Amino acid sequence: MTDIGYVLLVVALIAAVYSAIAFVIGRRQGKPALVESGRNAVLAVCGLLTLCVAALLYLILTHSFQVEYIASYSSRGLPLTYLLSSLWAGNEGSVLFWAWVLSILAAIMVVQKRDVGADLVPYAGAVTMLTETFFLVLLLFVANPFRLLPFTPPDGNGLNPLLQNPGMFFHPPFLLGGYVGFTIPFAFAVSALLSNRLGDEWLVVVRRWTLVAWIMLSIGNLFGGWWAYVELGWGGYFAWDPVENASFMPWLTATAFLHSMMMQRRRGILKVWNIVLIVATFALSILGTFLTRSGVLNSVHSFASSPLLGSMYLGFIAVTLFGSLYLLYLRFPDLRSEAEMESLVSRESTFLLNNLLLVGATFAILLGTFFPIISEAVRGVKVSVGPPFFNWVNGPIFLAVVLLAGVCTLIGWRRASLKNLRHNFLWPGIAGVVLAALLFALGVRRHPVALLAFTACGFVVFTIVSELLRAAGARHRIRGENILKASWGLVTANRPRYGGYLVHIGVVLMAIGIVGSQAFNVEREATLKPGESVTVNRYVVTYDSHDEYQTQNKSTYTAALTVSNGGHFLTRLAPQKYFYADTQQTVTEVAIRSTWAEDLYVIPVGTQDDGTATFKVIVNPLVKWLWTGGTILVLGGVVAFWPNRRKAAPAPARAQGEHDGT
Amino acid sequence: MKSDLRQTPGYCRPALGVDLLKKKKFIIGGAVLLLAIGFLAYRGFAGSAAYYYTVGELLSQGNALSGKVLRVNGQVLAGSVEQKPGNLDLKFTVTQSGQNLPVTYRGVVPDTFKPGGDIVVEGSLAPDGTFVAKTLMPKCPSKYLPVG
Numbered sequence: 001m002t003d004i005g006y007v008l009l010v011v012a013l014i015a016a017v018y019s020a021i022a023f024v025i026g027r028r029q030g031k032p033a034l035v036e037s038g039r040n041a042v043l044a045v046c047g048l049l050t051l052c053v054a055a056l057l058y059l060i061l062t063h064s065f066q067v068e069y070i071a072s073y074s075s076r077g078l079p080l081t082y083l084l085s086s087l088w089a090g091n092e093g094s095v096l097f098w099a100w101v102l103s104i105l106a107a108i109m110v111v112q113k114r115d116v117g118a119d120l121v122p123y124a125g126a127v128t129m130l131t132e133t134f135f136l137v138l139l140l141f142v143a144n145p146f147r148l149l150p151f152t153p154p155d156g157n158g159l160n161p162l163l164q165n166p167g168m169f170f171h172p173p174f175l176l177g178g179y180v181g182f183t184i185p186f187a188f189a190v191s192a193l194l195s196n197r198l199g200d201e202w203l204v205v206v207r208r209w210t211l212v213a214w215i216m217l218s219i220g221n222l223f224g225g226w227w228a229y230v231e232l233g234w235g236g237y238f239a240w241d242p243v244e245n246a247s248f249m250p251w252l253t254a255t256a257f258l259h260s261m262m263m264q265r266r267r268g269i270l271k272v273w274n275i276v277l278i279v280a281t282f283a284l285s286i287l288g289t290f291l292t293r294s295g296v297l298n299s300v301h302s303f304a305s306s307p308l309l310g311s312m313y314l315g316f317i318a319v320t321l322f323g324s325l326y327l328l329y330l331r332f333p334d335l336r337s338e339a340e341m342e343s344l345v346s347r348e349s350t351f352l353l354n355n356l357l358l359v360g361a362t363f364a365i366l367l368g369t370f371f372p373i374i375s376e377a378v379r380g381v382k383v384s385v386g387p388p389f390f391n392w393v394n395g396p397i398f399l400a401v402v403l404l405a406g407v408c409t410l411i412g413w414r415r416a417s418l419k420n421l422r423h424n425f426l427w428p429g430i431a432g433v434v435l436a437a438l439l440f441a442l443g444v445r446r447h448p449v450a451l452l453a454f455t456a457c458g459f460v461v462f463t464i465v466s467e468l469l470r471a472a473g474a475r476h477r478i479r480g481e482n483i484l485k486a487s488w489g490l491v492t493a494n495r496p497r498y499g500g501y502l503v504h505i506g507v508v509l510m511a512i513g514i515v516g517s518q519a520f521n522v523e524r525e526a527t528l529k530p531g532e533s534v535t536v537n538r539y540v541v542t543y544d545s546h547d548e549y550q551t552q553n554k555s556t557y558t559a560a561l562t563v564s565n566g567g568h569f570l571t572r573l574a575p576q577k578y579f580y581a582d583t584q585q586t587v588t589e590v591a592i593r594s595t596w597a598e599d600l601y602v603i604p605v606g607t608q609d610d611g612t613a614t615f616k617v618i619v620n621p622l623v624k625w626l627w628t629g630g631t632i633l634v635l636g637g638v639v640a641f642w643p644n645r646r647k648a649a650p651a652p653a654r655a656q657g658e659h660d661g662t
Numbered sequence: 663m664k665s666d667l668r669q670t671p672g673y674c675r676p677a678l679g680v681d682l683l684k685k686k687k688f689i690i691g692g693a694v695l696l697l698a699i700g701f702l703a704y705r706g707f708a709g710s711a712a713y714y715y716t717v718g719e720l721l722s723q724g725n726a727l728s729g730k731v732l733r734v735n736g737q738v739l740a741g742s743v744e745q746k747p748g749n750l751d752l753k754f755t756v757t758q759s760g761q762n763l764p765v766t767y768r769g770v771v772p773d774t775f776k777p778g779g780d781i782v783v784e785g786s787l788a789p790d791g792t793f794v795a796k797t798l799m800p801k802c803p804s805k806y807l808p809v810g
Contacts, residue, residue: 392706
């Protein structure tokens with residue numbers, strides 16, 4: 001079976017190289033038959049890699065521990081779900097997973113019927129297949145998942161218990177899916193440059209591809225944060241670690257791209273910028289994998305490192321960047337804007353500002369992440385920057401981005417008149433002021449930054465709601481539909497626009513959760529005898545008893561806690577600690593009581609022979625809003641992605657109306 | 663197909679002077695923005711920069727570093743971990759190519775902390791040569807590694 005897997009990879013490599021060559025020659029010499037053949041080769045690569053994944057899965061399920069990869073990442077005792085996840089849990093498997101997902105996306109890309117951009121497909125297919133070739137070379141020469149051990153161990157090493165959590169089951173495939181997904185928009189951008197078709201075609205084609213990748217990356221990041229919060233037991237969800245930054249940066253540039261592409265489609269401006277953004281997003285995606293796998297930066301996440309693998313990734317990034325930037329340079333004269341920015345007070349301006357801020361944030365994060373390397377090169381000492389750096393830079397930037405999400409909905413394209421502005425901003429503005437006063441009175445004044453941030457968040461929600469009500473009201477007057485039906489009709493008639501609004505609401509809710517949990521969290525550590533309690537804010541946490549037992553491979557400690565509030569019983573909590581003797585691994589299961597107002601988060605720290613136990617109790621306000629906002633963000637993305645059932649309406653004319661996108 | 667602004671009747675490119683004037687506003691705006699981001703980055707940097715050393719590099723610097731915020735990279739020496747029952751104090755040794763640095767830490771120990779595992783500790787050097795860690799950042803392993 002391992003031989004079969006290896007041969008499949010070799011054949012896939014040949015097919016991928018052939019496909020790229022066939023596409024290029026077929027396109028250049030105008031031979032449709034050759035292009036068709038390249039297309040078939042893409043399908044062949046997809047089929048071969050699917051078989052390859054099936055072969056690895058078969059080996060995993062049959063516990064073939066002679067395969068090094070399987071011995072390293074699975075074991076007999078692993079439940080089925082985590083056996084499945086060992087497909088992508090390790091380096092070799094994740095590269096195979098990457099190559100496989102890319103081949104599926106490439107197959108969809110070449111099979112899709114399209115009215116626009118069909119001429120772009122051959123070169124885009126070639127770029128995709130060259131990327132595929134890179135990963136197949138990695139699989140064959142550096143990260144072969146089918147490599148055999150010289151002996152067959154009786155059992156595998158298994159999956160780290162910390163990774164045995166639903167969050168960790170979904171986090172890697174979605175993250176990888178997001179990274180991989182940006183290959184297709186990148187390929188179309190390069191294709192547009194190569195074939196000198198620099199109009200809107202490629203943007204029309206890539207909009208939904210970019211959205212899919214963006215949605216997957218969002219889901220991947222959210223699962224990662226959620227896993228860290230419920231499983232790692234430090235009460236946080238994001239720590240500005242290099243690898244976390246690496247998955248956040250392409251998300252930022254992709255978000256910027258999703259906005260700036262609307263500028264080109266509506267006004268014919270920012271053409272160069274769009275290409276730069278998608279190239280950057282793709283390069284940052286590869287960089288993410290590189291950082292995870294190369295160990296060049298000291299991250300808590302960098303896994304088994306291999307210098308060869310690292311330098312190959314770096315080489316690929318260099319080729320990608322310099323290749324596409326050179327093409328861009330060649331085509332520069334053809335990428336002139338068709339219009340000018342007219343006024344500082346216009347929707348274009350808000351989009352431009354949003355783009356500058358998102359890219360500025362990306363740049364600052366990139367700088368901070370690589371600072372140890374930069375400072376060593378410049379001054380000979382490694383200096384690293386911690387979370388305060390990232391918070392200082394990004395806090396104000398993201399506050400401005402959130403605020404823009406509200407402002408942009410109220411400003412028309414091209415040039416907004418003063419009267420118009422006054423009319424649109426009146427009610428949301430008043431509501432924002434009222435909210436600020438209310439929060440001030442409620443005691444948020446202790447923390448002016450939070451007061452400012454919450455007010456901005458409220459203002460954005462008001463603007464979006466008022467905008468929806470205004471449009472629904474118009475529909476109500478014209479069509480006689482009731483407000484609810486009118487709103488629903490609006491949303492379904494223009495999914496990209498209202499999907500975008502939904503994403504904005506999701507972002508706002510997330511911002512509320514982040515600000516709340518960062519600004520107002522309270523921590524207390526206490527060592528308690530059974531029967532004693534500790535009070536944190538309004539909560540009284542009583543340590544009732546504990547339970548300890550030993551099973552074959554682990555010992556389990558469970559504490560029984562009662563939580564009450566002013567003599568009022570609230571809930572029981574049972575935080576646990578496992579200790580796996582064979583691997584010396586401790587796993588802490590925190591206990592969380594989550595409400596809309598706040599999370600009560602209890603970490604069992606340690607126990608003593610005299611029966612006392614130490615706990616760390618954290619009150620984390622508004623964390624639930626973060627997860628809810630994340631869910632809404634993803635849903636909004638799906639709404640924006642959802643195809644219109646009717647035949648696609650003709651694209652809106654430039655610089656008219658404002659019924660597409662946000 | 664879409665109507666192109668250039669093909670719209672009556673459209674003409676604005677005169678060059680107007681062009682420049684408009685561009686200027688946006689360029690100034692962008693520059694102000696970049697400066698603001700730069701300022702924030704500088705403030706954040708001043709507040710959180712930490713020298714990053716391996717154990718060997720740190721020890722060769724002697725007392726020159728006492729009081730500074732440092733990050734030190736090495737492995738947790740197997741058998742060196744001491745935790746007194748009843749409190750949150752932890753003592754262990756970070757080692758790297760045979761050189762050892764004693765570390766004290768108070769607080770919750772992350773699950774990923776393991777004897778033999780890679781770790782970065784953040785904190786500062788006490789006058790007696792022990793490292794007082796404020797944060798433990800053990801590496802998050804993707805798989806089981808046998809304990810050395």
